[in-house]
Amino acid sequence: MPTTDQDILQKYSDQEYEFGFETRVEMEILPPGLNEETIRFISAKKEEPEWLLQWRLKGLEHFRRLSQEMPEWQNFKLPYIDFQAISYYAAPKKRKLNSLDEVDPEILATFEKLGIPLEEQKVLAGVAVDAVMDSVSVATTFQEKLKEKGVIFCSMGEAVKHYPDLVKKYLGTVVPYSDNVFAALNAAVFSDGSFCYVPKGVRCPMELSTYFRINAANTGQFERTLIIADEGAYVSYLEGCTAPKRDENQLHAAVVELIALDHAEIKYSTVQNWFPGDKNGNGGVFNFVTKRGICKGPYAKISWTQVETGSAITWKYPSVILQGDHSVGEFYSVAMTRNRQIADTGTKMIHLGKHTRSRIISKGISAGYSQNSYRGQVRVGPRADFARNFTQCDSLLLGDKCGAHTFPYIDCQNPTAILEHEATTSKIAEDQIFYLNQRGLDTEKAVALIVNGYAREVLNNLPMEFAVEAQKLLAISLDGSVG
Amino acid sequence: MSKSIFNSFYQYLIEQYEAFQANLQGTLPWPDALLKHKQQAFELFKKQGFPSTKQEDWKYTNLAGPLQQIFHLSAGNETADLQTALKAASIKDVQACRIVLLNGRLQRAYSDPLPEGVHFLEGAEALHHYYAEEYFASLADPTGIPLVALNTAFVPAFNLLHIQKTTDRPLHIMHFYASHQASFLPERLLLVTEEQVQTQIIDTFHQLTTEPILINYVVEQYLKEQVAMDIFLINALQPNATFFHHSETYLHSQSTYHHLNFSFPGADFIRNNINARLQGSASEANLWGLYVGGGHQLVDNHTIVDHQQPGCNSNEWYKGILQDKSTGVFNGKIFVEKGAQKTNAFQKNNAILLSREATVHAKPQLEIFADDVKCSHGSTVGQMNEEALFYLRTRGLSELTARQLLIEAFAFDILSKIPHKAVAHHVMELLRQHLHLESSIPIDA
Numbered sequence: 001m002p003t004t005d006q007d008i009l010q011k012y013s014d015q016e017y018e019f020g021f022e023t024r025v026e027m028e029i030l031p032p033g034l035n036e037e038t039i040r041f042i043s044a045k046k047e048e049p050e051w052l053l054q055w056r057l058k059g060l061e062h063f064r065r066l067s068q069e070m071p072e073w074q075n076f077k078l079p080y081i082d083f084q085a086i087s088y089y090a091a092p093k094k095r096k097l098n099s100l101d102e103v104d105p106e107i108l109a110t111f112e113k114l115g116i117p118l119e120e121q122k123v124l125a126g127v128a129v130d131a132v133m134d135s136v137s138v139a140t141t142f143q144e145k146l147k148e149k150g151v152i153f154c155s156m157g158e159a160v161k162h163y164p165d166l167v168k169k170y171l172g173t174v175v176p177y178s179d180n181v182f183a184a185l186n187a188a189v190f191s192d193g194s195f196c197y198v199p200k201g202v203r204c205p206m207e208l209s210t211y212f213r214i215n216a217a218n219t220g221q222f223e224r225t226l227i228i229a230d231e232g233a234y235v236s237y238l239e240g241c242t243a244p245k246r247d248e249n250q251l252h253a254a255v256v257e258l259i260a261l262d263h264a265e266i267k268y269s270t271v272q273n274w275f276p277g278d279k280n281g282n283g284g285v286f287n288f289v290t291k292r293g294i295c296k297g298p299y300a301k302i303s304w305t306q307v308e309t310g311s312a313i314t315w316k317y318p319s320v321i322l323q324g325d326h327s328v329g330e331f332y333s334v335a336m337t338r339n340r341q342i343a344d345t346g347t348k349m350i351h352l353g354k355h356t357r358s359r360i361i362s363k364g365i366s367a368g369y370s371q372n373s374y375r376g377q378v379r380v381g382p383r384a385d386f387a388r389n390f391t392q393c394d395s396l397l398l399g400d401k402c403g404a405h406t407f408p409y410i411d412c413q414n415p416t417a418i419l420e421h422e423a424t425t426s427k428i429a430e431d432q433i434f435y436l437n438q439r440g441l442d443t444e445k446a447v448a449l450i451v452n453g454y455a456r457e458v459l460n461n462l463p464m465e466f467a468v469e470a471q472k473l474l475a476i477s478l479d480g481s482v483g
Numbered sequence: 484m485s486k487s488i489f490n491s492f493y494q495y496l497i498e499q500y501e502a503f504q505a506n507l508q509g510t511l512p513w514p515d516a517l518l519k520h521k522q523q524a525f526e527l528f529k530k531q532g533f534p535s536t537k538q539e540d541w542k543y544t545n546l547a548g549p550l551q552q553i554f555h556l557s558a559g560n561e562t563a564d565l566q567t568a569l570k571a572a573s574i575k576d577v578q579a580c581r582i583v584l585l586n587g588r589l590q591r592a593y594s595d596p597l598p599e600g601v602h603f604l605e606g607a608e609a610l611h612h613y614y615a616e617e618y619f620a621s622l623a624d625p626t627g628i629p630l631v632a633l634n635t636a637f638v639p640a641f642n643l644l645h646i647q648k649t650t651d652r653p654l655h656i657m658h659f660y661a662s663h664q665a666s667f668l669p670e671r672l673l674l675v676t677e678e679q680v681q682t683q684i685i686d687t688f689h690q691l692t693t694e695p696i697l698i699n700y701v702v703e704q705y706l707k708e709q710v711a712m713d714i715f716l717i718n719a720l721q722p723n724a725t726f727f728h729h730s731e732t733y734l735h736s737q738s739t740y741h742h743l744n745f746s747f748p749g750a751d752f753i754r755n756n757i758n759a760r761l762q763g764s765a766s767e768a769n770l771w772g773l774y775v776g777g778g779h780q781l782v783d784n785h786t787i788v789d790h791q792q793p794g795c796n797s798n799e800w801y802k803g804i805l806q807d808k809s810t811g812v813f814n815g816k817i818f819v820e821k822g823a824q825k826t827n828a829f830q831k832n833n834a835i836l837l838s839r840e841a842t843v844h845a846k847p848q849l850e851i852f853a854d855d856v857k858c859s860h861g862s863t864v865g866q867m868n869e870e871a872l873f874y875l876r877t878r879g880l881s882e883l884t885a886r887q888l889l890i891e892a893f894a895f896d897i898l899s900k901i902p903h904k905a906v907a908h909h910v911m912e913l914l915r916q917h918l919h920l921e922s923s924i925p926i927d928a
Contacts, residue, residue: 073539380864382839397854400824410845411543412864415836421847421862427854 030089039188042089046157049164059177059187066181074315075373075405076342081251088189151204152197156224159195166197170228174257174292182253183290186222193223198233207463209238225256229264236267238466254289262297269462271470273310281340284312291318295327303330305461307470308343319348322356329358332458336474337370346376351384362393363455366402377409380417387417395425396454487532488547495553500525503556511640513610520620524635531629543812543844544783549725549752554667554697561586563661563691565593572657572689577905579655579685586660587670589642600648609643614675622703623731630727634669634701641671646680653683653903660698661691668696674704681711685906690721697725704732706740708763713741715906719913720750729756736763742770743901744784745910747917748777758787761795772801773897775917776809783812790823802897803834804890805841812844817858819851826853830860835893886920
C-alpha cells in the first residue's frame with residue numbers, strides 16, 4: 001500500500017481510463033468537412049422541415065463569423081481545432097427498432113459495461129433511458145408510462161417530426177445560434193439529442209435519463225437537448241457521459257436549453273466522465289458545452305447539479321436567467337481534474353425579476369498537473385429588487401504541481417440586492433489526516449473520507465441513481481490516492 | 484468592437500511625440516539606457532492605443548468617455564502661488580514633513596527640509612542616479628498595461644525618493660496640479676527604501692485649476708530587507724479630473740507593506756492599480772481601501788498581490804460606499820506561484836449601494852499554483868441592515884443619525900487600520916463631508 005504522498009500521487013496519476021473500450025457497430029459516416037452541403041445532407045437524412053434547415057444554415061453563417069476570432073478569455077490555451085477535419089454525422093446503420101431486443105447486442109453490452117440499467121430497468125423501474133449513441137437515439141423506454149401522463153420524452157429527431165410546433169416555439173430561445181462559436185456550430189450540425197415536454201401541472205413520475213457516448217473516431221458529438229416544464233410541472237433529468245479511449249481529441253459541443261414556466265421546476269443533473277486523455281495529456285475529449293435555463297414565469301425554479309471528472313478540457317457554464325419574479329436558480333458542482341486535465345467551469349446567474357434567489361456551490365479538486373478554474377457571474381439588473389445570491393466556491397489542491405483558480409464576477413445594479421461570495425483554497429490539513437489516522441483509518445481512507453465530505457453538499461443534490469455512481473466515480477478518480 | 488481605442492487624443496499624442504522628445508533632449512537629456520525604455524514604451528502605446536472595454540482589465544471601465552477630448556501635453560512651466568493652497572491642503576496635527584510637487588515637479592521653496600537619510604531627487608540628479616538605471620521601467624513593466632506605457636513614454640522627468648534611515652514623522656507628498664488648458668499630466672516616482680528602514684508616506688492630491696486634467700501617476704517602489712512602510716493615499720480631487728494611478732511595489736524578505744487607499748467623490752474618473760509583489764520570503768503585504776462614490780463618478784480599484792516566495796502573508800480589504808449615479812469597480816487578484824508554499828492570503832471586499840442608480844462590479848480572483856496554502860476571498864454587495872437600523876431607532880436615534888452611525892461603522896473596519904491618529908481623523912472628516920445620507924433614505928419595497 002502506498003504510504004508517502006509521492007507514491008499516492010504516482011499511483012493515482014497512472015490510473016487508466018476504465019471506460020476505454022470501443023463498440024464495433026457498422027457506422028454510417030459522413031466524410032469530414034463542414035459546408036452548406038453537410039448541413040443539407042444532415043437535414044435531409046433526418047427528414048427535417050424547411051424552417052429547421054434554414055435555422056441550421058443561419059447557425060452556420062454565425063459559426064463562420066464567430067470562428068474568425070476564437071475566444072481568448074478562458075483560462076487555458078484553446079487548442080487549434082480543425083473544424084473541417086471532423087465528420088459531422090455518424091449513425092449506427094441498422095435502424096427501425098420496435099423493441100429493446102432488436103437493439104444491437106453490442107450496444108447493449110457497451111451500456112452494460114457502463115452500468116446503465118437499460119436491461120435491468122424493467123426490474124428496477126423508475127428510470128426511463130433515452131440512450132444516445134453517436135447522434136441517433138437507439139432505444140427509448142418507458143414511453144408508454146410517460147405518455148399516460150402526457151409527458152413527451154423522445155429524441156430531438158422524433159420531436160421535430162411529431163411535435164414541430166413545440167420545437168419551433170422553443171428551440172434556440174434560450175441559447176440562440178449566435179450565442180457563441182460552439183453554440184453556432186451546434187445549431188448548424190446538431191445531430192440528435194433529447195426533447196422533453198412536461199405539460200401543465202404534471203409531476204413527471206420518474207427521473208428521466210439519457211446517456212451520451214461518443215463512439216466512432218473523429219466524430220464530434222453535437223447533441224441538443226430541450227426541456228420544457230409547463231406551468232406547475234416538475235421534471236428531474238439525468239445526463240451521463242462516458243466516451244471510449246481515443247488518441248485524437250474529440251470535440252463535444254452540445255447545447256442544453258431548459259425552460260421553466262410559472263411555478264415549474266426543472267432539476268438537471270450531469271455526471272460527466274468523458275475520456276480525459278492519458279497521463280501525458282494526449283487525447284481526450286474537449287467538452288465545450290453551452291447549457292442555459294430560463295425561469296420564465298414567477299416562482300419557477302431551475303437547479304443544475306454536475307459532477308465533472310472527465311474530459312481533457314471541460315469548458316462550460318450552466319446558467320440560469322431568472323426572469324420571473326420569485327424564481328430560483330441553483331448550481332451545484334464538483335469538478336475533479338488530474339494528470340493534464342483542464343476545467344474552466346462555473347455558472348451565470350442573471351437576476352432580472354424581483355425577489356429572485358440563486359445559490360452557487362462549487363467544489364474544485366485538482367491533482368497532478370491539472371488546472372481547475374471556477375468562473376462565475378452573478379448579475380443583478382436594475383429592476384431585480386430584493387435579489388439574493390449566495391456563492392461558495394472552494395478549491396482543494398492535491399499536490400504542488402496543480403493549480404486552482406477562481407474568477408467570480410459580481411455585477412450589481414440594484415441597491416436592494418444582497419450578494420455574498422466566498423471562496424477558499426487549501427490542501428487537506430495534516431491535523432485532519434492525523435486525527436483520522438489516530439482513529440484507525442489509513443491515510444488513503446482518510447483522504448477519501450475528507451474528499452467525500454468536502455463534496456457532500458453537491459453529491460447530496462444528485463438523485464439517488466446518480467449519487468451512487470458519482471461517488472463511485474470520485475472514488476475511482478481518487479483511487480490510489482485514497483482507495 | 485476593437486480591443487483598443489484609437490481616438491483623436493491618441494492621434495494627438497502620436498503626432499506630438501517626436502516634438503516632445505526633441506524638446507526634452509534640448510532641456511533635460513535622458514541617459515541612453517533610460518531613453519531606450521521610453522522609446523519602447525512609446526512603440527507599445529502606439530501599437531496598443533487606449534484599452535477598450537473588450538480588454539478584461541477594462542471590462543467595466545470605459546475610457547472612451549473621459550478621453551474623448553484632447554488633453555494637451557504640458558510645457559512644464561506652470562507656476563502657482565501655493566501659499567494659501569498649501570495651508571488648506573495640510574493635514575491638521577499630523578506634523579508631517581511636507582514635500583510639495585506642482586505638476587510632478589518639486590517646489591523646494593514650499594517644502595519642509597527633509598529628515599536626515601531621506602533624499603528627494605529630481606531632474607538630472609534622478610535621471611543619473613544608479614537606482615534609476617536599475618529600476619526605472621523595470622519594476623512597472625509597461626507591457627500589457629497601456630497607461631503605464633503612456634506614462635513611461637510621455638513623462639518628462641521623474642522623482643526619486645531614496646530613504647536610507649527610519650523617519651520619525653511621516654513624509655507628506657502633496658501633489659498640486661495647475662493648468663490653464665485641458666492638460667495631460669504624467670507624473671512618476673521611484674521610491675527605494677534601504678534595509679531595516681521604517682517609514683510612513685502620505686500622498687494627497689489637489690487641484691488648482693478648473694480645466695479638465697488627466698493625471699497619470701505611476702509609482703515604482705522597491706523595499707529591501709526588513710523594511711516597514713505605510714502608504715496613505717488620499718484622493719479628494721475635484722470634478723474635471725481624470726485620475727490614473729499605478730503603483731508597483733516589490734518587497735524583499737521580512738518586509739512589511741501597508742497600503743491604505745482612500746478616495747472620495749470629486750474626480751470624475753479614478754482608476755488605481757495597486758500591485759504588491761512578494762519577492763522575498765516572510766514578507767507581508769496589506770492592502771486596505773475605502774472608497775466613497777458620488778455624482779457620476781467611476782471608482783475603479785484593481786489590485787494584484789503576487790506571492791512569489793514561500794512563507795508570505797497578505798491581507799486585503801476594500802470597502803465601497805456608492806451614492807448617486809456612481810459606479811464602483813473592484814478587481815482583486817491573488818497569485819500564489821509555484822513553490823510559494825506556506826502562503827496565507829486573504830481578501831475581502833464589501834460594497835454598499837445607497838442609490839437606485841449606483842452600480843458595483845466586483846471580481847475577486849484567486850490563481851493558485853501551490854498546495855500548502857491558505858487562501859480565501861469573500862465579497863458582498865448589499866445595503867444597510869434594516870434590523871440594525873430599527874434597533875438604533877428604538878434607542879431613540881433619528882433615521883439620519885442611525886444611518887450615519889451604520890455607515891461610519893462600515894467604514895470603521897478600514898479607518899481603524901490607519902496607525903496615525905491625525906490621519907485617521909482627517910479621513911473621517913472627509914468621509915463625513917462627502918456622505919449625503921438624507922438623499923439615500925427612501926429605498927422602499
